[in-house]
Amino acid sequence: MTVLEFAAPVLEWRALAPILLVLAAGCLGILLEAVLPHHLRFVAQMSLVLASVVLSLAFLVINWFRGISGVLAMGSITLDGPAYFLWGALLVFGALAFMVFSERRVNGGVTAFAASAAAVPGSVEEAESARAGREHTEVFPLGLFALGGMMVFLAASDLITLFVALEVFSLPLYLMCAMARRRRLLSQEAALKYFLLGAFSSGFFLMGIALLYVYSGSFDLAAIHDAVTASVFGEGLLIAGLALLGVGLLFKIGAVPFHSWTPDVYMGAPTPVTGFMAICTKLAAVGALLRVFYVALDGERWTWQPLLAIIAVLTMVVGITAALTQTDIKRLLAYSSIAHAGFILTAVVGASQIVPAGQATSAASIMFYLAAYGFATIGAFALVTMVRNPAGEENGLAGWAGLARKNPAVAGLMALFMLSFAGIPLTGGFIGKWAVFTAAWRGGYWWLVIVAALASLVGAWFYLRVIVVMFGQEPAKGTFVGSASAWTWIPVVIGAVATLWLGMLPDSVMQLATFAGTFLR
Amino acid sequence: MMNPENYLILAAILFSIGAVGVLVRRNALVAFMCVELMLNATNIVLVAGSHIHGGLDGQVATFFVMVVAAAEVVVGLAIIVSIFKTRRSTSVDDANLLKL
Numbered sequence: 001m002t003v004l005e006f007a008a009p010v011l012e013w014r015a016l017a018p019i020l021l022v023l024a025a026g027c028l029g030i031l032l033e034a035v036l037p038h039h040l041r042f043v044a045q046m047s048l049v050l051a052s053v054v055l056s057l058a059f060l061v062i063n064w065f066r067g068i069s070g071v072l073a074m075g076s077i078t079l080d081g082p083a084y085f086l087w088g089a090l091l092v093f094g095a096l097a098f099m100v101f102s103e104r105r106v107n108g109g110v111t112a113f114a115a116s117a118a119a120v121p122g123s124v125e126e127a128e129s130a131r132a133g134r135e136h137t138e139v140f141p142l143g144l145f146a147l148g149g150m151m152v153f154l155a156a157s158d159l160i161t162l163f164v165a166l167e168v169f170s171l172p173l174y175l176m177c178a179m180a181r182r183r184r185l186l187s188q189e190a191a192l193k194y195f196l197l198g199a200f201s202s203g204f205f206l207m208g209i210a211l212l213y214v215y216s217g218s219f220d221l222a223a224i225h226d227a228v229t230a231s232v233f234g235e236g237l238l239i240a241g242l243a244l245l246g247v248g249l250l251f252k253i254g255a256v257p258f259h260s261w262t263p264d265v266y267m268g269a270p271t272p273v274t275g276f277m278a279i280c281t282k283l284a285a286v287g288a289l290l291r292v293f294y295v296a297l298d299g300e301r302w303t304w305q306p307l308l309a310i311i312a313v314l315t316m317v318v319g320i321t322a323a324l325t326q327t328d329i330k331r332l333l334a335y336s337s338i339a340h341a342g343f344i345l346t347a348v349v350g351a352s353q354i355v356p357a358g359q360a361t362s363a364a365s366i367m368f369y370l371a372a373y374g375f376a377t378i379g380a381f382a383l384v385t386m387v388r389n390p391a392g393e394e395n396g397l398a399g400w401a402g403l404a405r406k407n408p409a410v411a412g413l414m415a416l417f418m419l420s421f422a423g424i425p426l427t428g429g430f431i432g433k434w435a436v437f438t439a440a441w442r443g444g445y446w447w448l449v450i451v452a453a454l455a456s457l458v459g460a461w462f463y464l465r466v467i468v469v470m471f472g473q474e475p476a477k478g479t480f481v482g483s484a485s486a487w488t489w490i491p492v493v494i495g496a497v498a499t500l501w502l503g504m505l506p507d508s509v510m511q512l513a514t515f516a517g518t519f520l521r
Numbered sequence: 522m523m524n525p526e527n528y529l530i531l532a533a534i535l536f537s538i539g540a541v542g543v544l545v546r547r548n549a550l551v552a553f554m555c556v557e558l559m560l561n562a563t564n565i566v567l568v569a570g571s572h573i574h575g576g577l578d579g580q581v582a583t584f585f586v587m588v589v590a591a592a593e594v595v596v597g598l599a600i601i602v603s604i605f606k607t608r609r610s611t612s613v614d615d616a617n618l619l620k621l
Contacts, residue, residue, distance in 0.1 A: 189616040203559035214570035264619040
């Protein structure tokens with residue numbers, strides 16, 4: 001027996017180019033940190049990030065036009081329609097989020113990230129590095145690594161790649177959470193909570209992977225599907241593995257009862273990072289959840305559908321009831337994101353995969369929902385960075401009172417995003433909700449659709465409350481709208497235009513999502 | 522040869538000790554060590570699975586788990602040390618500013 005036989009792996013460079021470009025730019029960014037002087041780093045990193053994301057998007061579009069697809073990289077990545085669509089969405093949202101990272105004017109000439117994250121808050125070292133105008137430009141390579149990890153995560157076709165990708169995108173996020181320039185204690189605390197709970201959940205995730213391996217003898221999603229269909233032995237192993245793997249994925253999505261990190265981390269993290277996490281993490285995790293449950297565990301759907309249905313109900317109810325009482329805009333958006341995770345889960349539960357021609361499958365409706373939710377989220381968090389008091393960002397809802405009289409544009413755009421979150425017609429959120437509810441209904445879960453419709457009706461209340469606070473109340477003293485550069489305004493304007501466009505002319509994106517079709521096995 | 526199921530039971534016990542430890546211990550470092558215990562319990566499952574199926578996949582996966590765990594330690598300790606320098610405490614109960 002020759003144990004040391006080694007076959008060099010075959011990589012499809014062209015098809016993998018979108019991922020490789022993003023990760024390579026991340027490595028190059030680390031190198032730039034080492035060789036460039038302080039004053040050049042910001043411009044260099046920013047250009048590198050935007051160039052790599054745009055180039056990666058270009059490769060993606062060309063590859064999709066040429067119809068390149070299949071199982072790549074020795075069976076570890078599946079490039080199929082949903083992967084293309086979600087990668088494209090990730091790159092667009094990532095680029096918009098990185099633009100908000102680059103905003104300096106609104107903070108008085110520096111980014112929202114700590115001058116020196118290693119220095120103790122309030123210490124002499126911190127004051128010195130702040131005086132020297134230092135900035136942590138490492139957030140850009142960290143962001144690229146996170147983005148690359150997310151891209152691999154939602155396309156992984158074996159469980160080990162899935163696990164490694166999960167950590168590749170989680171670890172940079174933990175660090176980015178700790179890097180706020182102001183309110184650093186909160187920021188560090190958020191990072192600690194996110195890290196401990198994230199590591200805990202990835203322990204469960206990994207145990208799920210190991211049990212599925214013991215059950216099926218393979219890490220490959222398609223092989224697990226065959227094993228589930230053939231049902232070789234140990235149903236208990238399969239169900240335990242499925243449940244533990246589900247815990248890890250639902251934690252990243254922010255579904256109840258695995259949501260407790262969401263409000264604290266969203267509130268403590270620097271707002272540009274919160275915006276990035278709020279959409280990109282959710283998008284990647286939903287993509288991976290769909291792939292694992294539809295491709296590998298499809299044969300076991302009678303087990304996971306009822307469980308996920310219960311989690312979907314809990315997620316919607318807890319997210320919305322908790323959001324009703326929030327007084328902080330970032331916490332409110334965090335609970336809103338939990339509620340939206342619940343709406344997405346309704347379509348996952350519905351699992352309608354075979355539909356009449358021209359209709360959207362569960363996967364397609366969820367992809368549209370994520371696109372609509374993403375543009376509104378990026379825009380809303382970018383606007384949050386602009387509402388300020390003398391000490392920094394004003395996140396308390398009381399400080400937002402009467403914002404419309406100080407700056408009608410900011411208040412009006414925020415109102416638009418709130419209406420989209422609430423699912424009011426003519427916004428992208430409405431079409432998205434309609435699509436996911438249709439998918440759930442078609443899957444036979446009509447009672448879930450009724451619960452979800454009631455939940456979104458109640459949920460509209462707290463979004464409207466934000467609008468009432470901004471438009472109907474006397475202006476709060478001490479709060480003002482900071483003057484932001486184009487780096488904040490571009491994402492806001494793109495978000496607003498896309499929200500309206502997806503609401504009024506949803507056909508093109510809906511057709512793209514439908515064309516993306518279902519997952520390749 | 523021992524029944525491979527015994528390894529799975531051992532792993533389940535270690536995993537449960539780790540999971541309970543994360544929930545009850547207040548020191549962030551100890552909680553983190555408990556997470557590492559959970560990951561190591563998983564390694565036992567992977568190696569046992571590799572033995573059951575007579576392939577090498579599970580054993581190779583163990584190396585991936587070890588490398589990822591090492592990377593997690595780097596990031597985790599950086600966060601825990603920075604919060605310790607700020608507060609002179611690693612208790613997770615003291616980190617309570619974000620509760621509203």
